[in-house]
Amino acid sequence: MKAAFWYGIRDVRIDEIPAPVVQPGMVNIKVAWCGICGTDLHEYMAGPIFIPDQPHALTHQQAPVILGHEFAGEVVEVGQGVTRVKVGDRVTVEPILACGSCIPCQKGLYNVCDTLGFHGLSGGGGGFSEFTMVKESMVHRLPDPMSYEQGALVEPAAVALHAIRTSKLKAGDSCVVYGAGPIGLLVIQAARTAGASRIIAVEVSEERQQMAKALGAHHIIHPLKENAIQAVHRLTNGGADICFEVTGVDRCLNDAIDCAKTDGQIIIVSIWEKQASIFPNNLVLKEREIKGVLAYRNIFPAVIDLISEGRLQVDQLITRKISLNDLTQKGFEELIRSKEHIKILVSPSLV
Ligand SMILES: [Zn+2]
Ligand SMILES: [Zn+2]
Structure with a gap:
């Protein structure tokens, strides 16, 4: 069978x-x-980040490994x-690999297992592959009306819903979402589903601004055309209750902090390629x-329900479908x- 392996930066190969x-x-x-995730793109451009460069504690494998962790199939x-x-x-x-015995795992926090891995990043197979084998406990059945395409979006939607549920957001709160990429757009929808009264998206790309608006953002701020911090404070009368940082950019993290109200909360959803710096007094x-x-x-069944009910709309997020052979050129490079x-x-079966 065909499978896409990560060998190094800008070096992903389809092997038999x-x-x-x-x-x-x-x-x-x-x-x-199987969807291409921002994490895959980070690995492609700046990896290895999650990809093990020595044998992973759970899979005992190291690069080259098969990519792809956002997938659905039969x-x-x-x-x-x-x-x-x-x-x-x-x-x-649900592609998380956890040991089941470390202290976080014992507390049920298996997503922050001490030897955390992901199917599709840490070895042991992945979704950019014709077939892949996973533990029974990782599998969640899709309801009949749900398409495989929607099924492949359950994983990123789970990231967004977990961010909202872990935050202090309450119905009626205002929030800012920095970055309207795939996860940011899902955070916007999850915030709306959770009852946020005012959702402000900060984004530079016009296509993504329009998408953010269509999917539930009340206000859009272009941070290069206006001062986002001032605009947020004006729109929320003193700062947002919660700010979600979904860009992985130092400057955006700092702005997100300043957008929050006194006593507000900043949630970092992004994975970082390098160190960022903040001025602690902006918190203190x-x-x-x-x-x-x-x-x-523990959230996949809820996400599947919300997508089924149309409260998380994932179809609009799919902007292109390609075959596995085109992963590098029509996927990553694009x-x-x-x-x-x-x-x-x-799709590994599309020619
Ligand atoms: Zn992902
Ligand atoms: Zn563990």
Whole structure:
């Protein structure tokens, strides 16, 4: 079968390898669609970040590894002892690999496991592959009306919903979302679903501004055309209750802090390629707090419900569909070239 391996910066290759042989407790999936994530792009341009450069504690594998962690497909084989799913089921995969025994795992915080890994980043297979094998517990069945394309968007939507649920956001609160890429656009929708009264998106790309507006942002700020901090303070009468930082840019993090009200909260959703600096007095003198969130936990069923009910709209986010053979040129390179794309989906079976 074909699978896309990360070898190094700007070096992703489609290799021919044997299909996985199903093991006890495992499920073999024929991948229908797999999204290109911002994290994949970070790995492509500046990796390895999550990709192990020595054997990973859980998969015992290191680069080159198969990419792709946002996927849905059909169960084609189940291992001994598997009871929750059967051959023919349509599923999406929660790609977190956790040890189950460290202190965070014991507390149920498996998304911050001490030896955290991701299927599609840390070895052991991935979604940019014709078939991939995962643990039964990672599989979530899709309801009948839900498409595989929507199924592939469950993972990024879970990141957004986890960010909202982990924040202090309450119905009626105002919030700012810095960056209207795929995750930012989902954070906007999740904030709206959670009852945010005023959602302000800060974004430079015009295509993304329009998308943010269409998906529920009440105000759009172009940070190069107006002072975003002043605009937010004016629109919210003194600062937003919660600011979500979804850009991974030093300057945006600092602005997001200043956009928050006294006693407000800043949530960092982005993964960073390098160090950023802040002036702590911007937190101290206003008693603001800052919190990081990573991935998701115990949330896939809720996300599947919200997408099914149309309260998280993911179809509009899909701006291109390509075959696995085109992953590099029509996928990664295109995302670097242009901000007009939000989510590019990849099919290993499309020729
Ligand atoms: Zn992702
Ligand atoms: Zn653990």
